[in-house]
Amino acid sequence: ETVLTQSPATLSLSPGDTATLSCRASQSVSTYLAWYQQHPGQPPRLLIHDASKRATGIPPRFSGSGSGTDFTLTISSLEPEDFAVYYCQQRTNWRWTFGQGTKVELK
């Protein structure tokens, strides 16, 4: 099973700051890596797929990068609605795994 490790667990930032979230895979996943945002009580929302492609309707302040085992989600100039939990997810041999999440909280 491919394990995804996200860091940090929590990021305390202010509106207007830049958030940098990391996701590391235990083996190469090529670019089969997606990022999701989740607010309390809601299902996750797709932000980024294939490591760097923004999903439809996602603002350009969200960007993804990386390939192989190391990936980054960058949120530039945080808006109030960006404070949430973020998960990375990969696919290997039809099986998915998720990272444990990074919470972006208000400082």
Place this chain on the structure above:
Amino acid sequence: QVQLVQSGAEVRKPGTSVMISCQASGFIFSNYYMHWVRQAPGQGLEWMGIINPRGHSPTYAQRFQGRVTMTRDTTTLYMELDSLTSDDTAVYYCVREEGGSYALDWGQGTPVIVSS
């Protein structure tokens, strides 16, 4: 627009089973791989399994092997989980796969509480 409408909340006793449904609309359901993902209270997302567009040969996460069954018909996805324990208390989501690797659309979630 795409809609995945799941069945309502369930309460079960330990050792029993639960079946959750997910009715799809707004897209050609028979063209898509579908998944189930769950989330225990205060915890992260956990992938449970995938079923192909024809409903053949589902693939399950190892920890659910022998305890979960995923099926589908022309419009609806189903997931049955047996031998429930309190650790199965979670919100269960059906998910539409896109691009062969990611979750484009999510159901609203079905809370399942397992308690004696």
